[in-house]
Amino acid sequence: MKEKKQLTREEKLLASYRAKLRREGLLKACLTASICGFALSVIVSAVSFATVSDLLFIALGVWAAATAGLTALFYRFLFRPDLSATARRVDGMGLEERVVTMVELSGREDVLAGKQRKDTEQALSSVGVKQMRTGIPKVLLAVLLLVMALAVFMMSYSTVLAVRAQETENPIGEEHTPTPSEQDDAIIREMIEKLREEINAAPVDGTLKSYLHQIVDDLEASLKPTDSLEVKIARVSETAQRIHKLIEEYLSRTTIGQELQKHETTKPLGDAVVTGDIETVKGAFQAMYDSIEPHVMAGEYDILAQTADDIEQSIRDATIRDEQLAEALQKLADALRAAIPKQPPEEGEEEHVGDEVMKEVQDAFDQAVQDMQNALEGEKEKAEADKNADELDKELQDTIQDALDKLNGKEQETEPEDPEEPEEPEEPEEPGEEQGGEQGSNPPPADGDVKYDSVIDGETSYKDVEYEEQFKELLESDTLTDEQRKAIEDYLEFLGTEKP
């Protein structure tokens, strides 16, 4: 117990020195552990270099973990100063082994030990903690700097090599970061897709749509990779404006009937022509007759001239030309103008002249009804043919798209299944599991040349579907544009069907 008290007194005497040495020991442990950590990082980097893999974070983690772990170990077993070590260091300040001896004499209470302790305390009072230099060996610092530099170099170099190798092996990886050029292309692609969507959504006929798509195709072909983004955007915008203008022009087109609706004298006729119903046209003529008659009977023949002028104006203004209708209406206008008396009627003959004029008007109207009937029926047939052509065009595009999708799907299914033996036919008796539900009805041919001769249900042959005959009928008719005709011919050729 007594010894413990003395030891405590000596420890207290050296407490401040020991605290400083503990800090120094911790620093030394940290530096030594850091050297070991960097050495391990160098090893990891060497592995990274050898395997050309990015192990930067592993190397950093190894360094951090080794430094933390080894610092504790080194401090615990190597650098933690005990009382004797502290005494030795304090003696190094010129105390001539007084402190070491005092520590060894702790517990002795004889005169000599007492004198020695007193002498040591006196000597200790002449030196301070600040005079004790921190003893970090320069060799340790030099080795640390050397190993650290080597580790940093190795980590950087191996990481750069690994990243370069990764880029070379997998240029379009899942985590591929688009280059500025690729970003530009994406922007342009998006603009063009939007343009195509606008074309598809525009209420225009198929011909114009095909024409507009052709414009876009030309645009895509004309864009050069060397062009800057600004140039590309400018050209796409220019094309878009052109397409919008064409669509607007198309949408602003008016028929003769619509133009007739704009004039007061011909409005009933215009309404009737728009409907395309000949009976309505007849009713419209009757209404026009009823409205003209009072004026004519009153000797006001200008109504006829006005009506004729309005008809001719409508014919001129109409942007959608129907020649038969225009001819019929021109004849009507001429007849109306011809019905106007050359000279004003004499007194008392107004009624008679009026009757004659109205009779000519009636004849003109009747003739017009006949002419217009033919024109309207032809127009109606043409409209139906256009409608059918549009529908067929749409169906054709859908069918081709389905076929292409199916073809792509088949390729994706068949490619990875047996990459080493692509030409070996599969046994029909042993259908592979990889074939799934598609096996049976349309097994792939033995020569690997896949033929898709069925519709999307996989069972019905394209030859059995009824619109094949419709295509043939359409080809025989004159209602198809050249583009539609070519598409259908290609389609029938694709199916292996003879052309009509």
Add this chain to the structure above:
Amino acid sequence: MITEQNLEEFKTLCDNIFTQIGRDMIGQKEVVEFSVIAMIAGGNVLLEGVPGVGKTRLVRTLGRVFSLPFSRIQFTPDLMPADVTGTNIIVKDEKGNSKFSFQKGPIFSNIILADEINRATPKTQSALLEAMQEHKVTVMGVSRPLDEPFFVLATQNPIEQDGTYPLPEAQMDRFMFKLIVTYPKMEELGRIVGMTQITMDEVADAACSAEELLRMRATAKEIPVAADVMNYAMRLTLATQPGSECPAQIAKKYIRYGASPRAAQALISAAKVRALMNGRYNVSYGDLNALACPVLRHRIKLTFEAVTDSVTADDIIHEIIAELGHAGDTPKAGETVKTAEKGEEQPVKRGLFGKKK
């Protein structure tokens, strides 16, 4: 058990001893200090120096200061062992019968001055062996103890080697110190000449009795030695042995035979006295370093290579100290611990043959 009084007495006596010696001896502080240390520690001293530098005077002064019987033996080639130890002679008693009677030689004294010891034959030199180590003399089969305290203070001349007999290793090993007495400096020489113009006689008074000297020796023996310091003394000794477990690099090259265990004993005993003389109650590395040369220099047998390279034993010892990493603790010549710088951590300086780099 050592007492406070013993410590005080030691200090007082030391002061008196040096004061009285200073009355007769001018300069040679280191030689005087080490001689006193050897006497207190109970060791023999070999003084080497050219004639006329005060060797004999120092011994005589020591005899006076310690108030001890003093014998001087002038060693010559024809000196016989019996001339040193004494011999049995035939004497007639009162009845006229002849009988042997032991006639004590000059060795039977407390302080022996063996002047020019290397001029005697090895046979005569060997007569001192038993006396120096065991403090007894055996003549005709009868051992006779010598009075305590017993010291041999021998001198030898290093320059006139013709007709001399170098001391054998066994003889040398029995000297605790070999001290080199150098020429005095100009200031010291002036004072010496001035003093001897007044009188050539020693004027020092007795300052310490035999009993007091023995008490001082007992007190010094109690001085504690830290384990590290003790270990250093052992390493210092073993470093001089080329075939030991921890030889110094220089020892392998220049030393044929190293110091014996007596050297380690001498180091520690002398270091204790030195520490206490300097008011310290523990032995330091500095004590050992200061004593290393006088203790080890005559115990080292150099190789022919060392002779041809003009490397002295002192050079080798300094290099060994430097190699052991405590060169910074070595006080300068004549410097005591009290004058050593305090408060600054002493850097360890290493260099070839003790030269500072």
